[in-house]
Amino acid sequence: MEISKIISIAISMVFINNFILSKFLGLCSFLGVSRQTKAAFSMGIAVVFVMVFSALLTSLVYAFILVPLNIAYLRTIFFILIIAAFVQFIEMAIRKHSPLLYKALGIYLPLITTNCAVLGVAILNINEFFAPGAPVITGIFYSIIQAFFAGIGFCVALLLMSGIRERLEFTDTPSSMKGIPVAFIVASIMSLAFMGFSGFKL
Amino acid sequence: MKNLIKEFSKGITVLNPTFGLILGLCPTLAVSTSLFNALGMGVAATFVLVFSNLIISALRNFIPGRIRLPAYIVIIATFVTMCELAIKAYLPALGQSLGIFIPLIVVNCIIMARAEAFASRNPVLPSIFDGLGMGIGFTLGISIIAFIRELLGSGSIAGFGLLKSNEFILVMILAPGALLTMGLLIALSRLLGITKK
Numbered sequence: 586m587e588i589s590k591i592i593s594i595a596i597s598m599v600f601i602n603n604f605i606l607s608k609f610l611g612l613c614s615f616l617g618v619s620r621q622t623k624a625a626f627s628m629g630i631a632v633v634f635v636m637v638f639s640a641l642l643t644s645l646v647y648a649f650i651l652v653p654l655n656i657a658y659l660r661t662i663f664f665i666l667i668i669a670a671f672v673q674f675i676e677m678a679i680r681k682h683s684p685l686l687y688k689a690l691g692i693y694l695p696l697i698t699t700n701c702a703v704l705g706v707a708i709l710n711i712n713e714f715f716a717p718g719a720p721v722i723t724g725i726f727y728s729i730i731q732a733f734f735a736g737i738g739f740c741v742a743l744l745l746m747s748g749i750r751e752r753l754e755f756t757d758t759p760s761s762m763k764g765i766p767v768a769f770i771v772a773s774i775m776s777l778a779f780m781g782f783s784g785f786k787l
Numbered sequence: 788m789k790n791l792i793k794e795f796s797k798g799i800t801v802l803n804p805t806f807g808l809i810l811g812l813c814p815t816l817a818v819s820t821s822l823f824n825a826l827g828m829g830v831a832a833t834f835v836l837v838f839s840n841l842i843i844s845a846l847r848n849f850i851p852g853r854i855r856l857p858a859y860i861v862i863i864a865t866f867v868t869m870c871e872l873a874i875k876a877y878l879p880a881l882g883q884s885l886g887i888f889i890p891l892i893v894v895n896c897i898i899m900a901r902a903e904a905f906a907s908r909n910p911v912l913p914s915i916f917d918g919l920g921m922g923i924g925f926t927l928g929i930s931i932i933a934f935i936r937e938l939l940g941s942g943s944i945a946g947f948g949l950l951k952s953n954e955f956i957l958v959m960i961l962a963p964g965a966l967l968t969m970g971l972l973i974a975l976s977r978l979l980g981i982t983k984k
């Protein structure tokens with residue numbers, strides 16, 4: 586667990602390999618909830634939260650259940666069920682204990698189950714940190730770090746986009762370009778800007 | 788029969804998943820760097836769509852309403868796993884270039900949307916045709932994007948080089964090119980009236 590590796594994961598996940606703008610994970614929710622900054626912020630926080638905990642759960646299940654039982658090829662089914670169950674559980678817990686938070690996050694939580702960024706980071710973690718023979722504890726630790734910063738990267742892109750889209754509402758775009766198409770073009774320009782980070786050698 | 792043809796054709800035109808419904812964006816943009824990858828992804832997604840629609844519509848009276856979404860997810864994930872293992876065994880090169888987007892077919896919104904909106908309410912035969920139409924519509928959409936991107940970005944079609952020059956628009960096969968192509972194609976299909984807003 587070196588500090589330099591953590592920093593390199595952080596910069597890579599937030600800027601160089603930003604989940605939305607360079608890996609295309611979580612685009613549906615990116616376009617769906619980026620109309621208002623407030624909603625985008627709530628969604629971003631919910632995604633970071635779910636990503637970190639589902640990364641922890643999936644890596645634990647992978648290392649201590651799937652690998653010892655020799656059924657690692659069933660990981661997709663296990664992971665999506667873990668994520669769906671976790672999201673459902675969180676929704677119930679928040680509804681019971683914190684109505685205020687439920688009001689802010691409530692409607693976005695069920696959407697997260699089918700957000701490919703959550704399942705995507707779980708599978709990426711397994712591919713990168715759980716090679717046969719690698720130490721399990723370090724793998725779990727790096728998985729959580731990677732999930733956290735991937736979530737932050739998701740948040741950053743979502744907030745930037747929502748700021749631009751709030752102003753786009755007042756511009757005079759051709760009718761066939763209104764809404765989604767022009768949002769794609771804006772995202773393309775943002776992605777071009779983020780490509781500037783790809784020169785970093787870590 | 789007429790009805791079945793209607794269910795089949797709506798996925799290709801008005802309710803086209805890529806340009807009309809705008810669903811399943813992640814694989815559409817990520818694997819459309821070459822026509823070969825796009826066709827592979829399209830065929831894999833069509834297989835999963837048809838079979839998950841078949842099973843879900845056959846079991847629609849047995850799955851309790853409250854736990855239907857987890858049940859659908861398990862059915863879809865089963866077919867995705869089958870697909871993943873088959874691609875890894877017989878087409879390792881395709882598996883390498885599609886990468887994590889094969890397991891991510893599970894969270895492709897098109898499949899879940901068709902399960903919830905169509906297969907859970909209709910008999911088996913129309914559901915199969917619906918899945919087939921949606922799958923072909925998706926394959927068509929992703930192939931059009933891939934065709935444009937590959938032609939402009941690397942000057943070839945499905946791996947066959949067409950142009951002798953070395954100066955291509957590299958950005959088209961990178962992330963910004965995908966978003967730009969997608970935005971312009973949706974606008975075009977709305978302008979021509981193929982899909983509605």
